[in-house]
Amino acid sequence: MKTKLLLMFMILLVSDIFSQKSNNNTKWRSTEMDTLTVAQTMFDDQNFVMALPYLSELQKNHPKEGFLKYMTGICCLFKEDRQKDGLAFLLDVYEDNKRAEDIEFYLALAYHYNDKFVEAVIMADKYLHKKQLTKPQKRSAEKLIEYCKMGQKMVPPADEGKLDDYIIAYEEPSNK
Numbered sequence: 001m002k003t004k005l006l007l008m009f010m011i012l013l014v015s016d017i018f019s020q021k022s023n024n025n026t027k028w029r030s031t032e033m034d035t036l037t038v039a040q041t042m043f044d045d046q047n048f049v050m051a052l053p054y055l056s057e058l059q060k061n062h063p064k065e066g067f068l069k070y071m072t073g074i075c076c077l078f079k080e081d082r083q084k085d086g087l088a089f090l091l092d093v094y095e096d097n098k099r100a101e102d103i104e105f106y107l108a109l110a111y112h113y114n115d116k117f118v119e120a121v122i123m124a125d126k127y128l129h130k131k132q133l134t135k136p137q138k139r140s141a142e143k144l145i146e147y148c149k150m151g152q153k154m155v156p157p158a159d160e161g162k163l164d165d166y167i168i169a170y171e172e173p174s175n176k
Contacts, residue, residue: 032058043071048078066100069093074106083113104130105137108144117148124148 028036035054042051052075059065059072069089076086087110094103104127111120124145128138 028062032061039071043075048075051075052079052082066093066096070100070103073110077106077110077113083110086110087114102127102137105141105144108141108148112144112148112151115151117152120148121145 035058039051039054039058042048042054052072055068055072055075059068062068070093073086073089073093076082076089087107090103090107090110093100094107097103104123108120108123108127111117111123124141127133128141133141
């Protein structure tokens with residue numbers, strides 16, 4: 001009986017030691033872990049806008065955590081005033097980890113939302129050629145490329161015209 005208890009204790013001790021080494025969350029407060037759990041649940045349910053405030057708060061306290069940048073970047077894409085932030089977060093993640101799940105697709109989406117259509121097409125092509133994709137994933141990437149090509153045609157190039165080009169010269173009629 002003593003040996004069984006000792007063996008059980010040793011297994012728990014060893015598994016606890018290894019789990020702490022592999023998981024970098026030991027420096028997190030318990031309230032932050034609870035917040036992360038709530039945010040992760042919302043993220044998994046694709047409630048990105050609802051998860052964003054929780055992830056943004058965690059991001060302030062843990063700015064170097066890659067998985068937080070990844071999740072926050074994706075959530076920012078679905079909030080119009082934060083799409084530039086989403087692109088910045090996702091670019092940081094891509095620099096550090098090019099194998100993050102579907103990172104090329106989300107980067108293509110971020111470029112598209114920020115009207116950078118050429119970069120979006122390049123990333124979407126990387127996504128299509130790099131991954132073993134399901135049919136819905138492949139269809140989404142192809143549709144994104146199609147939208148980017150249409151966006152290139154729809155967004156007018158920057159005009160370097162001057163205000164004077166639009167002012168019609170007005171002369172008063174002469175009194176004859």
